[in-house]
Amino acid sequence: MRSTAEARRVTVLNTAVSVFARAGFHATPVTAVAASAGISEAYVFRLFSGKLGLFVAAAGACFDRIAAAIEAGAERAGGDSPAEILEAMGDAYAKLIADRDLLLFQVQAQAVTDIPEVAEAVRAGYRRIATFVQDRAGASDAQVQQFFAYGQLCHLIVTAGLDQIPEPWARALTTGIRHP
Amino acid sequence: MRSTAEARRVTVLNTAVSVFARAGFHATPVTAVAASAGISEAYVFRLFSGKLGLFVAAAGACFDRIAAAIEAGAERAGGDSPAEILEAMGDAYAKLIADRDLLLFQVQAQAVTDIPEVAEAVRAGYRRIATFVQDRAGASDAQVQQFFAYGQLCHLIVTAGLDQIPEPWARALTTGIRHP
DNA sequence: GACGTGTGTGAGTGCACACTCACAAACAAA
DNA sequence: TTTGTTTGTGAGTGTGCACTCACACACGTC
Numbered sequence A, B: 001m002r003s004t005a006e007a008r009r010v011t012v013l014n015t016a017v018s019v020f021a022r023a024g025f026h027a028t029p030v031t032a033v034a035a036s037a038g039i040s041e042a043y044v045f046r047l048f049s050g051k052l053g054l055f056v057a058a059a060g061a062c063f064d065r066i067a068a069a070i071e072a073g074a075e076r077a078g079g080d081s082p083a084e085i086l087e088a089m090g091d092a093y094a095k096l097i098a099d100r101d102l103l104l105f106q107v108q109a110q111a112v113t114d115i116p117e118v119a120e121a122v123r124a125g126y127r128r129i130a131t132f133v134q135d136r137a138g139a140s141d142a143q144v145q146q147f148f149a150y151g152q153l154c155h156l157i158v159t160a161g162l163d164q165i166p167e168p169w170a171r172a173l174t175t176g177i178r179h180p
Numbered sequence C: 001g002a003c004g005t006g007t008g009t010g011a012g013t014g015c016a017c018a019c020t021c022a023c024a025a026a027c028a029a030a
Numbered sequence D: 001t002t003t004g005t006t007t008g009t010g011a012g013t014g015t016g017c018a019c020t021c022a023c024a025c026a027c028g029t030c
Helices: A005-023 A030-037 A041-047 A050-075 A082-099 A101-111 A116-137 A141-160 A168-174 B005-023 B030-037 B041-047 B050-075 B082-099 B101-111 B116-137 B141-160 B168-174
Strands: none
Touching (some): A005 A101, A050 A101, A082 A141, A101 A116, A116 B141, A116 B168, A141 B141, B005 B030, B005 B101, B050 B082, B050 B101, B082 B101, B116 B141
């Protein structure tokens, strides 16, 4: 036995997040995930229940990593005020998505929410993050809303590559946003 | 002659926005657009240069409609202050995307920005809207940034169906957002 | 060694879909 | 009426991909 199935699943999920992040659910063949994980396509289908099952599981892994990063970031906050804790969470998130995979996967997942299983996975992910942010930071509804609004703005900045554009309108949208 | 090619192109583009909005670029066969427009698949390929050409043209039509709505909304502003004009623009945008097609198409377009032609179309669309908002409203960079951040938040709310969830975290993200 | 159990794959199968092309029908100009 | 141009389509073609299955190899156990 080279490896246990459970360990394989973990490594496959992490590569799946990266691979799906580039071109999305429908444009990514399972072969691509299998090749990137170094195993055969057939075995991926044995480990997960179809391509959809793989994608949904990858979404779970994606939000797990985001939640863990934000929780760890909160521990490093400079103070106890909601604003300070939110700031620390935002910094942690910005650091995490520097490699773009987790951010792009979220965009891809949101784009296939017409598939009910994906929609539920996305809701579950944001439920976990939003409740944690609100409880841990003790932030107001408006503060939480703002936190997520500017998080979503990052999605636009990265997908459209606005941080590469020197024109004033693009600068307006990107200034102050932590380094994505 | 039933119709001129130019007129056909316009009607096809509007239906294309609606059809692509549901399942996205890769999951939408050209047959679906053709059927919805009431013409044959073959003729769609004659009117546009491939599926990608159709999608990019639809993106142009999508941003045209958004820009027109925001420009019209600005005319109905209650006053001359940047905040009032932005408010009027936001209301106009909220009304426009009540049918969800234009919003969902933007999400789908952002998801396929790995295709350079799509990325350029998205940039062109936001360039047009952002420069207009900034110039017309005379708003600061921060105000423009906030305008777009909460616009992007709408994308999450609609794709994940957060407005249908009675839980407190979902209420926090949706309160005050104009009705999508 | 024989045998079960879990890990892993090569070689298919069937279907959906992007794109083409030969051809038809409506209209205009002579 | 003939000729040309534009609008429009049915019937293909080739390919890529989700999914399957019979089979092989590694390991433990007796």
